[in-house]
Amino acid sequence: EVQLVQSGADVKKPGESLKISCQTSGFHFPIHWIGWVRQMPGRGLEWVGIIYPGDSDVRYNPSLQGRVTLSVDKSVSSAYLQLNVLEASDSGMFYCVRPMMVGAVVAGIDFWGQGTLVTVSS
């Protein structure tokens, strides 16, 4: 059974950094892209980025590029999202996901983590 288990909720102050983890199981981690999707309050879903554990190839949402870093630790089949210089508007739910890839195309998402609620407030 594929599982994506994320770290717990977090509260940060503006300007701080955030790091969320995603422990995976049930599939061969090195050969599957892993991604992150966020949902800000009252808004829809938005891609943060995706990473290929095999070679750490990454793609970021241009709106976040420069503040976000995706990484993996193949030894523990885990992925990480780090978001720097947090703003109140970064508050929301962050989901770890396993995208379905057709070549280089993101064709959808077949598995989702349970979500990590992030609150950024002074």
Add this chain to the structure above:
Amino acid sequence: QSALTQPPSASGSPGQSVTISCTGTSSDVGGYSYVSWYQHHPGKAPKLLIYDVSKRPSGVPDRFSASRSGNTASLTVSGLQAEDEADYYCSSYVIGSNLGVFGGGTKLTVL
């Protein structure tokens, strides 16, 4: 990229059918067969309902069906059940994007 356009809400009575639309452009929904739909019960992980425009993963009831006409994709929920009350999101590949785009979501209420 702009989000795909979904109606904010939809509703139906138990046993009825409801259709949710997802409108994009020829650069996304209308141009490629990588349209997917997700069901999200608040507090739970979203769930894949449909991929490649109209394919259902194993385990998804055939009450959920989807199609596309031009730049608009549609999700139909037939034989509505109370458990279908949830938020529904569409998603599509976008030419020139390395990630894709989501719709704004539709809250389905079972009356």
